[in-house]
Amino acid sequence: MAERTEAPAGDGLPKGFRSAELGWPELHRIPHPPHRLPLLGDVLGVSRRTPMQDSLRYARQLGPIFRRRVFGKEFVFVWGAGLAADLADESRFAKHVGVGVANLRPVAGDGLFTAYNHEPNWQLAHDVLAPGFSREAMAGYHPMMLDVADRLTAHWDRAVAAGRPVDVPGDMTKLTLETIARTGFGHDFGSFERSRPHPFVTAMVGTLTYAQRLNTVPAPLTPWLLRGASRRNKADIAHLNRTVDDVVRARRGARGKGDLLDRMLETAHPATGERLSAENVRRQVITFLVAGHETTSGALSFALHYLSRHPGIAARARAEVDRVWGDAAVPAYEQVAKLRYVRRVLDESLRLWPTAPAFAREARADTVLADTHPMRRGAWALVLTPMLHRDPAVWGPDAERFDPDRFDAKAVRTRAPHAFKPFGTGARACIGRQFALHEATLVLGLLLRRYELRPDPGYRLRVTERLTLMPEGLRLRLERRAPGDAAPAPVAEEAVPSDPRCPVHGTGD
Numbered sequence: 268m269a270e271r272t273e274a275p276a277g278d279g280l281p282k283g284f285r286s287a288e289l290g291w292p293e294l295h296r297i298p299h300p301p302h303r304l305p306l307l308g309d310v311l312g313v314s315r316r317t318p319m320q321d322s323l324r325y326a327r328q329l330g331p332i333f334r335r336r337v338f339g340k341e342f343v344f345v346w347g348a349g350l351a352a353d354l355a356d357e358s359r360f361a362k363h364v365g366v367g368v369a370n371l372r373p374v375a376g377d378g379l380f381t382a383y384n385h386e387p388n389w390q391l392a393h394d395v396l397a398p399g400f401s402r403e404a405m406a407g408y409h410p411m412m413l414d415v416a417d418r419l420t421a422h423w424d425r426a427v428a429a430g431r432p433v434d435v436p437g438d439m440t441k442l443t444l445e446t447i448a449r450t451g452f453g454h455d456f457g458s459f460e461r462s463r464p465h466p467f468v469t470a471m472v473g474t475l476t477y478a479q480r481l482n483t484v485p486a487p488l489t490p491w492l493l494r495g496a497s498r499r500n501k502a503d504i505a506h507l508n509r510t511v512d513d514v515v516r517a518r519r520g521a522r523g524k525g526d527l528l529d530r531m532l533e534t535a536h537p538a539t540g541e542r543l544s545a546e547n548v549r550r551q552v553i554t555f556l557v558a559g560h561e562t563t564s565g566a567l568s569f570a571l572h573y574l575s576r577h578p579g580i581a582a583r584a585r586a587e588v589d590r591v592w593g594d595a596a597v598p599a600y601e602q603v604a605k606l607r608y609v610r611r612v613l614d615e616s617l618r619l620w621p622t623a624p625a626f627a628r629e630a631r632a633d634t635v636l637a638d639t640h641p642m643r644r645g646a647w648a649l650v651l652t653p654m655l656h657r658d659p660a661v662w663g664p665d666a667e668r669f670d671p672d673r674f675d676a677k678a679v680r681t682r683a684p685h686a687f688k689p690f691g692t693g694a695r696a697c698i699g700r701q702f703a704l705h706e707a708t709l710v711l712g713l714l715l716r717r718y719e720l721r722p723d724p725g726y727r728l729r730v731t732e733r734l735t736l737m738p739e740g741l742r743l744r745l746e747r748r749a750p751g752d753a754a755p756a757p758v759a760e761e762a763v764p765s766d767p768r769c770p771v772h773g774t775g776d
């Protein structure tokens with residue numbers, strides 16, 4: 268069960284769900300949807316399958332800060348760029364583990380993503396694992412990423428030969444799961460050899476969907492309304508635990524590979540000499556297997572959708588791949604970050620559909636948000652990233668338009684800070700950011716080089732939600748490009764400066 272009651276945490280802040288009336292003394296000044304129903308709250312016209320997209324609709328009606336009440340729980344949502352920038356101030360705000368994230372505690376416990384800020388295992392695991400995302404570590408993962416990408420292209424070549432369209436989200440999920448499993452844990456799920464998703468993926472989707480449903484059912488009624496779902500969820504969690512225990516057991520006593528699992532099992536904290544406990548290793552492995560593939564898979568799928576719909580942009584990206592990679596059989600590690608335009612395509616896809624679509628921030632002490640909204644210590648708000656990324660004050664009146672040039676160097680330099688946050692913010696921002704960007708840029712480059720992407724003219728983008736976002740039912744037809752289509756000689760690109768900063772925080776924004 269999710270933690271739903273308020274209990275004081277180690278730092279004195281309440282944990283679990285905290286309704287907004289408790290923390291926002293002037294809550295009445297924050298607008299809410301009209302037609303609020305007694306007991307039920309703001310539920311008219313909303314669906315339990317699309318809570319995020321419903322919030323986006325309300326955001327458009329109600330403005331840069333608004334609230335929603337669902338079954339007695341009041342939430343504050345923020346998306347205006349000025350307000351979100353204030354929430355990014357780490358001296359006054361921190362990550363809030365609430366709603367969707369807290370619902371994952373039964374499966375991920377004090378793993379990195381779900382740990383409360385005060386839990387000692389967060390700092391320990393962060394310090395032990397951050398070097399696993401350094402440039403040097405990433406260069407070591409590159410050949411494994413290429414191996415997995417080969418399996419994807421072999422699978423897609425067979426679809427081309429058979430005249431079949433490809434299932435983009437399904438295949439991107441296979442690709443990203445295999446990539447994190449191989450690079451992180453030396454494990455092979457054999458996803459491309461299966462006709463149905465791997466049972467680990469089925470169990471993972473089950474727990475994510477269940478965690479989302481917990482938000483849409485009144486807490487006292489969950490034992491009745493979600494009895495069957497809760498039983499299935501327990502079975503899913505047991506399956507995830509068993510799978511992970513098998514992977515860890517196989518590694519203990521075996522020769523290390525220098526991957527994330529080795530770090531978890533072997534590395535002591537550089538200052539304290541402490542190590543992760545066996546239970547915490549289990550939590551971290553599940554965390555990385557889930558966080559390390561679901562969001563990247565969505566990002567690749569949205570990018571492929573937009574590339575297929577914008578042949579001019581696809582041609583420009585492909586020309587860059589041909590120019591930068593030339594006739595190299597496989598790209599070297601350094602050649603990936605040189606795909607500047609492909610990376611812009613990815614950023615622009617993450618702007619419109621940040622696949623982890625919200626993150627929560629809480630006040631470290633009594634404060635006033637943007638000099639306007641008083642907040643008590645522990646009060647929190649959800650930053651709605653898809654709307655932040657569409658704020659016309661920052662992105663202009665055509666914010667809905669797909670345009671990768673919004674991310675050219677000059678545009679980025681002149682934009683207000685904290686307006687683009689697909690990887691969250693501050694100390695708890697995504698540890699896997701560089702990993703995801705390298706993997707996704709590499710794969711987009713390989714796919715653009717090999718195929719022309721043909722959309723189904725009847726397809727209209729629909730977005731499924733299970734805490735993360737994914738284009739639903741996206742199929743593409745592919746054509747193999749002739750080898751001679753590629754430009755032969757690579758040209759020198761401007762050097763990409765090496766980044767000596769912390770792989771997580773130095774580049775988090």
Ligand code: HEM
Binds near residue numbers: 368559699703
């Ligand atoms: C496009 C891909 C990705 C997106 C959009 C994404 C997004 C995010 C966001 C928004 C957060 C912060 C959540 C919060 O504040 O509550 C986060 C945290 C995290 N992500 Fe990612 N992520 C991606 C890929 C990855 C990958 C590839 C890995 C691992 C290899 C990963 C591992 C994590 C972990 C462990 C955290 C928790 C960090 C902490 O609290 O210390 N993510 N991610």
